[in-house]
Amino acid sequence: MDEYFFNSIKCLIFLTYWLLIANITFRVLIKKRRSIASSTLWLLTVYIIPFIGISVWFFFGELYLGKRQKKIANRIWSMSNNWLNELKSCTNIFQMKNSEVANSLFQLCKHRQGTYGIKSNKLKLLSNTNQTIQILIRDISLAKKNIEMVFYIWKPGGIADDVAIALIKSAKRGIHCRLMLDSAGSIAFFRSPWAKIMRKSGIQIVEALKVSLLRVFLRRLDVRQHRKMILIDNYIVYSGSMNLVDPSLFKQSSGIGQWIDLMTRIEGPVAATMGIIYSCDWEIETGLKILPPLPNKQHLRNEYTRNSSIQVIASGPGFPENMIHQALLTAIYSARKELIMTTPYLVPSEDLLYAICTAAQRGVKVSIIIPLYHDSILVKWASRVFFAELLEAGVKIYQFKKGLLHSKSILVDKQLSLIGTVNLDMRSLWLNFEITLVIDDSNFGKDLFYIQKQYISDSLLLDKRMWSTRAYWTIILEKIFYFLSPLL
Template sequence: MDIFYNFIKCLVFLIYCLLIANITFRVLIKHRNIPSSMSWLLTIYIIPFIGIYFWFFFGELYLGKRHKKIANRIWSISNKWLNELKSCTYIFQIKNSEVATSIFQLCKHRQGMSGIKSNKLKLLTNTKIIMQILIRDIYLARKNIEMVFYIWKPGGIADDVAIALIDSAKRGINCRLMLDSAGSIEFFQSPWVTIMRNAGIQVVEALKVSLLRIFLRRIDVRQHRKIILIDNYITYSGSMNLVDPYLFKNSSGISQWIDLMTRIEGPIATTIGIIYSCDWEIETGLKILPQLPNKTILKNTSNKHSSIQVIASGPGFPENMIHQALLTAIYSAKHELIMTTPYLVPSEDLLQAICTAAQRGVEVSIIIPLCHDSILVKWASRVFFSELLEAGVKIYQFKKGLLHSKSILVDQQLSLIGTVNLDMRSLWLNFEITLVIDDSDFGQNLLCIQKKYISDSQLIDKKIWSMRAYWKKILEKIFYFLSPLL
């Protein structure tokens, strides 16, 4: 019996050593930044069993075999369609503003297309009004409606959107709805799924979460995009989930979530449509390529001086693209840089870019929520405050709710708006989308919104911050240790 137990102990120890060696090798051969690699190695060696568990669930970016196979081939199959789109030379902007030139060149070389012109843009900040405008657009739809959201929570005005979608499907509109399995768990447990499918709406549960699937793929890779496409001409994108702001997480005591959405009419809907098509194909295996832009309709579009690029991230899309775009935008700033984000856990490169911008004379402001829905991120973000404040960055804490808007404004000209938070999860893992907009009028509108955020915020004083309790500094360091893993 003793021999048997000794054999079992030796076998377990051998398996443990092989697992540690295997993970160490994987960490070292991956092109990770040093803080991330060190965090993983320390986690694995200091708390080995927990560290091994976290590695297998959160350490490597992978999808299920079917998802991965489709993701690897979607762009090669779409090349013919993309070449046809490039032949529509009337939609492409030839020249960009000085501050936007670098980022648009990056997008052109990595994504193969110049910026798209002839779009009518509108910034929307009130969630209830956004929903009302959306419901109107749904009822006016003539051909198709496509949606993807991270969260759809039934109740309140979200149900009004559902009813509008059902009515449109019943009158013959082709409706597709894709929702993240984890983010929209309440929706998939509600009767709305059956009601919608019975009405003819194609409802897809993206990146399904189940006990079986956690052994087959990474469970924290999420479909975080927020996109609405109507008739291949009207599109919405931004930070808003499909929820009633007066009902969503109202028991948390944080108050209402503050979001920002962009409604656009024009040919940019076509490029967003190809992103939706790829996401749909990854989940269903079916391709639904959008129609090419209508030249006749574009003649009536007045705004031909602006330019938009769409950047998508996630498996199957250009790697590291959003991170590169953020860095390029920050380094392009000459006078003013304003950023809003609910989650501030930047990469080392982004942190240095922001600090460097302030140190070379750019007026840099970062607006984050005072009250937070994530304790981990709240404490992890605080460790960056001292370095940012020391560099001259102004950090504002928004007091009137949870500021969920994700925006960057460079020199009041170049705007970045979308779903991307300034944290590792958005930068490296999730399916995200960012609109890069070169338009001075749009920039002025965004500036007004950001200034309103600032007026409803409190500025962190560098001296007072340096005098915070010692236990808080220790807690911040502990969460900083975990920040590359968040």
């Protein structure tokens, strides 16, 4: 009897094991976006070290939310959405023509997202975090209707507390305030007294993609709310790389210096498209719909630039798939004279790497600015794998030495700008909730060019000859870390 029982258990374990292997194999093969290299690595991992491979797949192999969140995400962002159809009827806000360098990208956005670029916006590029916070506090204090924010990281202390105090004051005078923060990135905020104090003042606070032991078994935990976005009175918006932290305090124990960020402040009708993205994120987390109002005549002031055009691209579960990846490729292939890119994390897809190298080889002056000092050991070493190929193609790689360069920007021919939260790595391209502003404006491009040139002047140029003579053990270490990147 005992022998029969144990044999039955063995058979059950054996059957379960092969069912899991077959299930994972099926899911890897039908996943339409996964590259051959990534699929092969997953299958080899599961077959060669099955128990570890199955465990890793369970936590990181599938891109999914909780069941309720996934159900909401699958239905809210659609080209047939009634709100979007109403927005399309506001024909006076759309720019039908774009510059030559931006035309392809804006056509892509029109096809994938359903609308032309939006005109009549007032743009300002902000490269100093302290200055950005002061301007933000002023806008919060002057708000008349509503304030909505989403951040990956809110770390209490210093000037971050000044923003919290300004929000509390606005809430107490009747301004409708909503705050959405990523559970993992803002763990210090949720453990501080600020969450309770702000809720008590009337601010609605949502802990996005909440992390807990129970949820480990319900959804993938490394899908994060990585957007940084502020909306005030459905008219003023901020977006870029800045988290709500005091740079003089944030991660100073790591010895990498202050984080250097870039934000864009915009007044105008583009706030409506930013608002619908926030509405979608809010609905995914709460189930409540908070659609923004459509643009009105106030959004079309004559003194605002009408020659420029803006598209807003959002990514994440429920949003147009692969859109940001397509946008980056289109922008790079549109370059004719000069391409400048800044990113703190450089682990591009094969397609992006090929596009960047091809741009340099066809005569485009290509520069990539990355941090010399890094907060991620894995990404630091994995990114080094790409240096030799980029340098060989003629790409100039600059390593910023005055802190951690956290800005995410692309400038094409001083005309087409991409500013947002997207890093050039797999996590930003495939997993997280991200946002990118696509701006067709020569004046804005000149401002971005000036800032990027300042970054370059504070950087070290990587020497191709010196890089080729680096120690052999470092090459092996780079390959080991790079080997892990397709698992994302």
